[in-house]
Amino acid sequence: MIDYTVELPSPEAHLYQVSIHIPDPEPHGVTFSLPAWIRGSYMIRDFSRHIIIIDAEDSTGPLAIKKLDKQTWRCEPASGDLTIRYQVYAWDLSVRGAHMDTTHAYFNGAALFLAVHGKQQEPLTLTINRPAGERYESWRVAAAMRSQGADEQGFGCYLLQNYEELIDQPVEIGVHDAFDFAVAGKPHRFVVAGRHSADLNRLKSDLTRICSQQVALFGELPLNDYLFLLSVVGEGYGGLEHQNSTSLLASRKDLPGRYETEPSKNYRRLLGLCSHEYFHLWNVKRITPAVFLENDTSAEVHTRQMWVFEGITSYYDDLMLLKSGCIKRKDYFELLAETVTRVMRGRGRLKQTLEESSFDAWTKFYKQDENAPNAIVSYYAKGALFALLLDLRMRLESDGASSLDHVMQVMWHRYGKPGIGVPERGFEQVAMEVTGLDLAPLFELGLRTTQELPLQESLAAFGVQMRLRPASGPEDNGGVVTDEQVADAKPRxxxxxxxxxxxxxxxxxxxxxxxxxxxxxxxxxxxxxxxxxxxxxxxxxxxxxxxxxxxxxxxxxxxxxxxxxxxxxxxxxAPADTCEFYLPEAIPPAQQARRDAWLRSL
CATH class of the missing domain: 2.30.42.10 (PDZ domain)
Known part of the structure; x- marks a missing residue:
């Protein structure tokens, strides 16, 4: 069994020391490489640029290594067991790479671990050794891996079923705050790294409700336990989903204050991030494009379905905050107004379709420049609006018998649970099959044209009035108004x-x-x-x-x-690109029933 070992010999120099012990290596030599990208972050990352030195040895001494390309090496044949050692520079404070200093250490497995070709499907172990020195005696390891003799602080050996599981593991090492909670009888743990003064009891209560709503949607929780890792910084935001964990980065101001009675806009943002990454537990990590299962992470893998996996998830992330009771309806429509405004302020929506945005994630969305608003549209934001439109149309045209919830449940049982990849346009086929509706014209308009989405008409059937107006200032991103406030803004x-x-x-x-x-x-x-x-x-x-x-x-x-x-x-x-919602209280009973069915708890 291959054993990977991680040492932290020099936190002040931001260096990891990694070794790979390979028993009985291939007689003709061993090839090994780093991934080119991380699932969930569709951009070539070039992790290999952070490898400082690399060498190999067997029982007879050092062996020659030849670099084949930017991320691949080959070692000459070994006599007996082979050991590969290399140093990795770690100064990427994000959810994608590796970071280390005297306050903590973090790594995403894909940024650190070389794949031994021909051995990727075999079980392996990972040993994380404690850094030397008094200042690190209180450090602990936070990870979602199965212990194989690790001590009570988490240092020691872990067992993983294959290389894919190894690189799907984020690990945080340092002094943490943490709390535990249960969802559907399964243990969950939330670890906070970094200085803060947050009300963790409030966060625990809200997360329990949000996660429970998502389990209610899909009907089951397909794991034994789950881990949230949150790094708190002065300014930052991001998340990356994993099979049974998520890695999050948030600003200190996004955490709930000890004396807050209502969730602030910043705290809503953190809850939305947690909700988004947890939803990926089903939609992306298990319901996933067929091309992702057919290809590895050594090169780009293109799909026109990213709007399904990120857009639909972005629709549900804020909706679950409402359904769980963590925010009020006014809060939800404020968040929805911000999403509409974000899409309407980019001329790229008139040039790039949702399918094109999905396919070009590698070259455009994840490589945005100063011209991005004029050239591209986000499959996250516009994808969320199209998911909203689909949900409303399904509910309206089926008289409440079908919804996007039902489609996602069938997607889970048909593709996610059995581990079958979703073919291109597979979601469209399931949606029409489940609802019995002819949704082909709507899919054509929303995915393969740049026409505006008819949101106003669909929302009106649910007693929600939407309009676009000029922004009142640079901080105006839209919102919700009362009846008395519905008036034209002054031109500016x-x-x-x-x-x-x-x-x-x-x-x-x-x-x-x-x-x-x-x-x-x-x-x-x-x-x-x-x-x-x-x-x-x-x-x-x-x-x-x-x-x-x-x-x-x-x-x-x-x-x-x-x-x-x-x-x-x-x-x-100022152009009319800012979304405003009005939620009248007195609406026809049919509209009220539709609105309540759409927004109520599962």
Whole structure:
């Protein structure tokens, strides 16, 4: 059995020492490589660039290693057991890579462990050794692996069924806060790494309810235990799903305060992240595209179905917060309004379909640049809106007999539970089979055209009024209004660009197609220093532009690299791209019944 060993010899230098002991290696030599990407994060990661040194030896001494490509090596034939040793530089503070300093150590298995070719399907062990030194005596290991003699602090040996399981394991090592809870009789553990003053009892109660709602949807929990790993930082956000765990990164302000009576917007964001990654336990990790099962992680694997796995999950993540009782209906529609606004503010929605966005995840979505809003649409955000549209249409046209819930349940039993990959357009076939409805025109419109989704019409049948209006300011991302508040906003002028404040002025981050900035020739990277002959200070430009008369040119001075340039800016009226919902209380009984059935607890 192959044994992987991880040492932490030098946390201050951010280095892991990994060794692989291979008994009875192949007589003609051994080939080994790192994955090119992580399932759940569709971008070539080039983990091999972090390997500092690598060598090999057998009972006779050192052996020669030849590098075959950027992530693959080959060792000459060995006499007896073979040991490969290498150092990995770990300074990637994200959920995808590896990080280590004197406060903690974290790694995602894919970033650390070489695959021994021909041995990937065999059982193996992983030994994690305790770092030397007094300062590390209180460190503990948090992981979702099966112990094979690890001590009470988690250091020691673990058993894994194959290499795929090994690289699907996030591991956090250090001093943690943690709590346990049960869902469907199965133990769950939540580990918090990093300084915080959160109300963990509140988080525990809310997570128990959210996870229970998801189990109720699918009807079963296909694991023995589950682990949440959360790294708390000053600013950060992200998550990555695993087979029986998830790795999360969140800002300190996103955790629940000890004296909060209602969930803040920041805390709702954290709950949504937890909900999203937990839903992936079914939708992605088990209900997964056929092409993912047919191919490994050595090269890109393309599918036009990413909207199914990320978009539908993004629809349910916030919906489960409502169904679990963690947020109120007004909160849910505020979150939904933000999603609609995010999609409507990108001209890419008029150029890229959901299927194209899914297929191009490797080259566009995960490699966004300053032109991204003008060129692409998110299969997360627009996928969530299309999932909403599907759910509403199914409920309406079947008179409540069918819903997206029923489709996901059949997807689980047909594909996820037996471990069968979903073929391209497989979801569409199941949806029409389960509901008995002709949804082909809706799939064509939503997935293979860039036409706007008819959300207003569908939501109206559920007693929800939706409209688009100009934003009242740069922080306005939409929301929910009362009857008295439904009124047109005052027109305001806008620059047509996203700005990041700098001490010396305002940095242009993105320029929106069709906006005033692009028409004037202003480009991403320009540092605006003056408007209409007056200096612009950090945080001022949006207010300065807002009061200018639309259509009247004003001079704008900016530095492009080290060159001072002048532009004639003609401010434009803010476009109607901000979503607003109104939830009238007095609606027809049929609409009220539909709305309640859609939003109530499972």
């Amino acid at each position: 002028s806008v620059l047509g660009a996203r700005i990041k404040g700098q001490d010396a002025g305002e940095q242009v981050v993105q320029v929106y197609e069709g906006g005033a900035a692009m028409a004037a020739g202003i480009a991403a990277g320009d540092l605006i220093v003056a408007v209409d002959g007056l200096r612009v200070r950090q945080g001022e430009i949006e207010k300065r532009i807002a009061v200018l008369p639309p259509g009247e040119a004003v001079p704008v001075h900016a530095f492009r690299r080290d060159e001072l340039m002048q532009f004639e800016l003609v401010p434009q009226v």
